[in-house]
Amino acid sequence: MATASGIVIPQSAEDIAPSWVQQVLQKDLPGVTITDVHVEGSISQGEGITSDIIAFDAVGIRNGVSQRYSLVAKVTDFKRPLTVMKEWSKDVQIQIDIAEVKFYSDVVPELLSLATPSTERKTGNEETHASTDSLVIPKCYFAATDPRSMVSVRVMENLKTQGFSIKPNRQSQSRDEMMLAAGALAQLHGLSYRLELRSGVPLPERKRDWIRSLSDVIAGTMEILGPMYREAVKKFAAAFPGQTSPDLIARLEKLNIQHPMMEENPRLMVLSHGDPYGNNIMFKYAEDVLTDVRLVDWQAVSYLPPTYDLAFLFLCNASWDVFHHHRDAILAHYHHKLMETLGTDESSGLQSYTLEQLKADFKEDCPFGVFHCLVRFGGLHADRGLVRIIQEIKEWGVI
Structure with missing residues (x-):
């Protein structure tokens, strides 16, 4: 037909x-x-x-x-x-x-x-x-x-x-690859926000009922992926005996990916990829030099705070070294590209979105990334570095 x-x-x-x-x-x-x-x-x-x-x-x-x-x-x-x-x-x-x-x-x-x-x-x-x-x-x-x-x-x-390809064998992304992927997300987020400024109407209200809202994402994640997540926590604990404390596992079992504070203090929302997992990011190299990136598989497109994509990106793709030592530089690069994409329109609410606020929101939203990371635990290139990443997030007091 x-x-x-x-x-x-x-x-x-x-x-x-x-x-x-x-x-x-x-x-x-x-x-x-x-x-x-x-x-x-x-x-x-x-x-x-x-x-x-x-x-x-x-x-x-x-x-x-x-x-x-x-x-x-x-x-x-x-x-x-x-x-x-x-x-x-x-x-x-x-x-x-x-x-x-x-x-x-x-x-x-x-x-x-x-x-x-x-x-x-x-x-x-x-x-x-x-x-x-x-x-x-x-x-x-x-x-x-x-x-x-x-x-x-x-x-x-x-x-x-x-010349584009995904990372083979579920390998973690390097610092430079994470930089490029974060910059790609910044372009998407910034352009989508400019669309809203131009129309004066939030994207989901412009007859785009197919774009998942924050409440859709939270409800769907907990309902559909909840059982998988609970099983994944058990597998995670079993995979690293002696390295995951009972307190950490208990916190992960009770993980809540919806922050009550969001209802009291609404966050800035943008069009998000919704699934920036390694298999959905393609990189291009020229003689071993990283030159370009493309985001693919747009089936989970959503209307979310920008740091949801970033939390997903870091937890599902970064090694311990990149997460711990280069996180601030990657977030700063994302923020720079976001401001560059937004331009100089003074009416943009995102123009006042500081790097420090971005970092704070990223930490608050890391439970979302942890959740999806563990759901995919069997498909990730997981090593002890993942334990160290989640332990560091635990120290922030968000899980």
């Missing part, structure tokens, strides 16, 4: 034909003619996958010049169950896939309209303009859902062919 755009949603790799790809690319590449498509097949990586990611190359002509486009089609696959959350229903899978479709189709164009124009690879008198080079989000050519089958598709640039 075709979507509102008249473009059919593919059910499998066999449906990715030249005529279909040409339809998909026409909006961003008017006049393109696709003559052939070479389907590589599934390249899905990581854990918790709900979609089949099919890589393909499209060959054609545009403006009289031969072109080759390396793309991926991310298609809902109801036969591909989550490996982390096996108990999630089909309805949940539909919900999170639709959220990503709406993020790419509704929000990204608005973020792009506010992004700094890209001047890379521009010469002479060529006109500069905003492009996805200026965003840390993959370029998406088409995102839609078949209203009958509820199968979704997102056609995006193939980041792997551009």
